[in-house]
Structure formats: structure tokens, C-alpha cells
Amino acid sequence: MGPLQIKELLQQTPDAQSVTLKGWVRTKRESKNAIFIALNDGSTIHNIQAVAAPGQFSAELLLTVTTGSCLKITGQLVASQGSGQAVEVKIDDIFVYGTADVDSYPLQPKRHSLEFLREIAHLRPRTNTFSAILRIRHALAFAVHKYYNDRGFFYLHTPIITASDAEGAGEMFRVTTLDLEKLPRTDEGDINFKEDFFGREANLTVSGQLEGELGAMALSKIYTFGPTFRAENSNTTRHLAEFWMIEPEMAFFELEDNMDLAEDFIKTVISYALENCKDDLAFLENRLAEEDKNKPQNERSIPLLEKLNFVVENAFERLTYTEAIDILLKSKPHKEKKFQYPVGWGIDLSSEHERYLVEKHFKKPVILTNYPREIKSFYMKLDDDGKTVRAMDVLFPGIGEIIGGSQREDNYEKLLERVHEVGIDPETIWWYLETRKFGTAPHSGFGLGFERLVLFVTGMANIRDVIPFPRYPKSAEF
Template structure:
């Protein structure tokens, strides 16, 4: 089963029992009476202190114990005499697994910028900030699977390589085995994709939704949780080229059912993190409070734990897009021309509009429904007025939209009409359209970008800092 982790040792009652600790050195300090080594193995935000007496180990051995080196220590677990920890290890044996040259090791006991840490993404998980983020990311992923399993959903693995574009955006990464230096051509001079591996153009998926709907039409309730890709040349703090999506699809769910599920889902997974990641969340909250001190009082964000409780403890306000536009038009920021982007029926709401509704007007999370058909995807069910669709977006404080979903169009003729309307070749989606011919049923679903959720729960300002190895324009090094 391997050695006890530091998380487990720190919870043990000290009784002079022998323990073996393996981990990386965070700090070492020496005094005339003792040598103190702080070790961490990534299982917790907290270090364990190992204490040696002067002269107990050779100077040559101690010289190799530097920040970043990896050790195995053996000793007695005793009550700590110092503040900040309940127990410590009184050393009897010390073995250095791997040294870290202090002149070359980039993670020294000081504050490093997040920009610098992105340049050393292979080492940044060893910092307190990123180890906390990665533990919270794990907890949230576990909570997602646990939630859907307990609700009777089946986990469906949808393709990573696809010939369809679920979003219609056209910003996709191409997958090919063709020799780019000697591309086969048709008589017209175009690239002959019939010579490619799949005999046609293929790309990395932007969404598992369309295939997820196929699963829901047989298994009733499914969810996908996998990597998705967008070849969008964006360098904002909210975009990645590779990220993970959670996409449940449910047969026999209408819009109201979809909203109920989305609200319950995000509340439950955030609650799981609040219960199981207390130490990490407290650390990140303190870190954010230090950053906020430099901002004017009116620009400071809610404390992290208060923001999470804001979502968990409040019923989500539900209103239509049209009602939201009316509120925005009557708002003080609109009248005083303080919004950066204009407000009017038919616009795609910007983050500033969404945050105003959540943070200023309702002071609770919001679900907007029934958006204009022109700004939403072809697969969303048309309302009876023919102008709007049965879409829903869940809006959070500080981040705006975190979930987007809809009731799907189950009527074959209406869906086919929308496919033609947006300029998609029906032949490319024959299999999707065919489900509306054979036992069609009302069904709904939504999508949640996992990194957006992790960013919200951890309070990090840049989405590149909540995934181990971020992919964005001109960056795929690690």
C-alpha cells in the first residue's frame, strides 16, 4: 500500500511511534540547537516538520538537503514544541533520494509570479498555490462523477476525433495523416481528403453534445466528461485551446427540468469542495485577500468562501432574456453610459451585463432563458413565437456565464429547417437528424466548461492556472 502520506501522519496522535516520511523539502533552517526540515508530499497544503540535532548527520549529507530535494526520513512522531503544527518527526534516519542544486532550482522560498510559474509548468505543482488548485480540481472531478452516478446517469465516452462541428464556429483543429509537403490534389486543385486516413476531413471535437444526444435517446440519462478543443486565436484570461467539458443529456427533460438539474448539480459539486477542501480553500482565500489589498475598496471581490456560499445558499433567480434586457435598459449603468457594450434586444449579452444582473440587481445566481434564435445554436428548440429558443444560461458572480444549455429541437422538420438556415449541409449530420425520425422525444442538456468551474471555485484570475499544462496560442511546450 506504500508509506503513510503526510496528510495521514499529521492527523495521528503523537506517541513516539516510528514513522517514515517521504517528500520534497520546502525549507531547511538551522539553529545552534536544532535543524528543521519542512517536508511536503502533495497530499495536503500543510508541511510536516522533521527535526534533527546538530551533528546528528554529516555536514556532507545535510549539504544536499536543500529546497526541492527529495528525502526519506525516519523518526519518532512527537508533539511539536513550536507553533503552527501539532506534531513533528524527531529524526533517526535521513536518506536523500534526489538533490536539487539551489543555484539552478527555480522554486525558492519566496513569492513567484503566476506568469513565471507558467514558464515552469513542470514544477509549479510543487508550489502551495498550484498543489491546492490541483487537489481541488481532483475533488471537483470526483464530485461530478459521483453526482451523476447517484442520479442514475451513464458516463458516455464521445469521440475526440469528429467530422462534425457541433457549435458551427468552424474554429477547429484539423486531424490528418496527409504529407503536408506533398498534399494530394483534386482535378480542381483542392486538397483531396479522400486520400486522408478517414477518407474525409476530420477535426478534434469542440463538444460531445451531438453524440451525447444519441446516447440519451437510448439510455435516457447520460453525461460526457472529456477533452474538447477550440482553435480560437484568443489570449484572454477565459480561453484555452484544450479544456474539459461536462455535458449531460437527458431524454424526457424539458427546459424547467434542465434548469432544476443544472442548479442542483453546481450546488452539490461546490458543496463537496467546501466540505472536502477546507484547508486548500482557506489558503487560496488568504492568498486572494493579500492580492485584493492593493485594489480600491469598491473594486474588491467577495472573499472566496463567501462567494462560494453565495452560490450554494441562494435559490437561482430565473427570468427570460427579454426580461433581462428590460432590466438592463432601465439600469443606472446603462442610463449613465457606463456599460462598455450596448444593450438592446437581440444582442449576445456580454460578461458585464451578466455580472450586473447577478451581483448588482438580483444579488444571487441567475438563469436566463428563451434567447433570440439568431444568437443561439441550430439544435435548440424553437419557442411558439418563432423568435426565441428554449435556451438557458446559468450566470455566476465574478465570471458571468458558467453553464449553457437548452431543450433540444426534437421535431425533424423544424430541425432540418434550422440546419438549412445556418448553412450546414444536412448530409454531414444525417445520423443526428435521423434520431428525430425514429422514436423522437423531448430532451434537454447543458454544457459546463470544467476549467471555468475550477476557476470559480479556486478564485484564480486566469484560466491557464487551473489546468496542469495549459494550451493556448503559441504555447504547447509541456
């Protein structure tokens, strides 16, 4: 099983027992009475202090023990003589696995900007901020799988390579094995994709939803959790070209059931992080508080733990899109022309409109329903009024939409009409349409961008900082 991790050692009662530490040096300092080495192995935000006597080790060895070097330390676990930690290790032996040149190692013990750390994404997990984010990301991913498993859902692996565009947006990454220097052409001069690997055009998926619905029509309740890709030329703090999506699909669920599941799901996974990531969340909360000291009072953020507990403890406000538009039309920012984008029935709400509803008007998370059909996807079930669809969006403070979903159209004729209406060739999704011909059933589902969730839980400001190796326009370095 190997040596105990630092997280486990810090919880032990010291009794001069022999222990082995393996990790990376965060700091080393020397005084006339002792040499102090702070070691971290990534298992916790906290370092463990290892102490050696002056002259115990050669000067040559100590020169290799620098910030960033990797060590194995054996010694005795004893009560700490200093403040800030209960235990420390009295060093018997040091073995250096790998050195880190002090002049070239970029992560010296000082504060680094997030922009700089994105340039060294291969090393940024070693910082306190990013190790905390990655541990929280892991906890949230585990909580997602646990939530659905405990409620009788089946984990379905949907294709990463697909010939369908679930969203109808057309912003997809093409997958091909064709020689770009010698593209085969049809008689009309078009690229002949029949010569390609799959014999047709293929792309990286933007969503596993359509295939997920097929699973729900047999297994009743499924969920997907996998990578998705959007070739959207966006450089905002909320968009990535590669990100992870969680998409449950449920047979026999109508719109109200869908909303209930979405609210319970997101509260449960946030609660899991609150319970299991206390030290990392406390660190990130303090980090945000330090940043806020330089901001005007009205621009300071809600303390992180207070924000997370508020979401968990309060019922989400539910209202229709039409009711939300009425609120926005009567709002002070609209009357004073302070909204950047106009307000009116039929608009696709912008982030500023969503955040006004959440942060200013209701001051709690909001679920909006029954959007105009023209601004929503073809697969959403048409309402009886013929103008709106049974869509739902969950809106959160700070980031706006975090979940988007709907009751799916289960009527074959109505779905086929919508497919033609939006310009999709029915032949490309014949298999999807057939599920409405063979034992159709009411069903619903939603999608949660995992990075949006991690962004909210960690309090980070840029989505590029909550995924290990972000992909965005002109950036695929690592």
C-alpha cells in the same frame, strides 16, 4: 501500500512510533540547537516538520538537503515543541532520492508571480497555490462523477476526433496524416481528403453534445466529461484552446427540468469542495485577501468561502432574455453610456451585461432563458413565438456564463429547416437528424466548462492557472 502520507501522519496521535516520510523539502533551517526540515508530499497544504540534532548527520549530507530536494526520512512521531503544528518527526535517518541545486532551482522559498510560474509549469504543482488548486480540481472532478452516478446517469465516452462541428463555429483543430509537403489534390485543385486517414476531413471535437444526445435516446440519462478543443485566437483570462467539458443529456427533460438539474448539480459539487477541501480553500482565501490589501475598497473581492456558500445557499434567479434586456435598458450604466457594448433586443449579451445582472441587479446567480434564435445554435428547440428558442444560460459572479444549455429540437422538419438555415450540409449529420425520425422524444442538456468551475471555486483570476498545462495561442510548451 507504502508509507503513510503526510496528511495522515498529521492526524495521528504522537507516541514515539516509528514512521517513514517521503517528499520534497520546502525549507531547511539550522540553529545551534537543531536542524529543521519542512517536508511536503502533495497530500495536503500543510508541511510536516522533521527535526535533527546538530552533528547528527555529516555536513556533506546536509548540503544535499536543500529546497526542492527529495528525501526519505525515518524517525519517531512526537508531540511538536513549537507552535503551528501538533506533531513532528524526530529524525533517525535521511536518504536523499534526488538533489536540487540551490543556485538553479527556480522555486526558492519566496513569493513568485503567476506569470513566472506559467513559464515553469513542470514545477509549479510543487507550490502551495498550485498544489491546492490541483487537489480542489480533483475533488470537483470526483464530485461530478459521483453526482451523476448517484442519480442514475451513465458516463458516455464521445469521440475526440470528429467530422462534425457541434457549435457551427468552424474554429476547429484539423486532424490529418497527409504529408503537408505533398498534399494530394482533386482535379479542381482542392485538397483530396479521401486520401487522408479517415477518408474525409476530421477535427478535434468542440463538444460531445451531438453524440451525447444519441446516447440519451437509448439510455435516457447520460453525461460526458472529456477534453474539448477550440482553435479560437483568444488571449483572454477566460479562454483556453484545450479544456474539459461536462455535458449531461437527458431524454424526457424539458427546459424547466434542465434548469433544475443545472442548479442542483452546481450547488452539489461546490458543496462537496467546501466539505472536503477546507484547508486548501482557506489557504486560497487568505491568498486572495493578501492580494486585495493593495486594491481600492470598491475593487476588493468577496471572501472566497463567503462567495461559495452564498451560491450554495441561495436560489438562482430565473428570468427570460427579454426581461433581462429590459432591466439592462433601464440600468444606470446603460443610461450613462458606461457599458462598452450596446444593449438591445437581439444582441449576444457580453460578459459586462451578464455580470451586471448577477453582481449589481440581482446579487445572486442568474439563469436566463428563451434567447433569440439568431444568436443560438441550430439544435435548440424553437419556442411557439418563432423568435426565440428554449435556451438557458447560468450566470455566476466574476465570470459570467458558467453553464449553457437548452431543450433540444425534437421535431425533424423544424430541425432540418434550421440546419439549412445556418448553412450546415445535412449529409454531414444525417445520423443526428435520424434520431428525430426514429422514436423522437423531448430531451434537454447543457455544457459546463470544467475550468470555469475550478476558476470560480478557487477564486483564481486567470483560467490558465486552473489546469495543469494550459494550451492557448502560441503556447504548447509542456
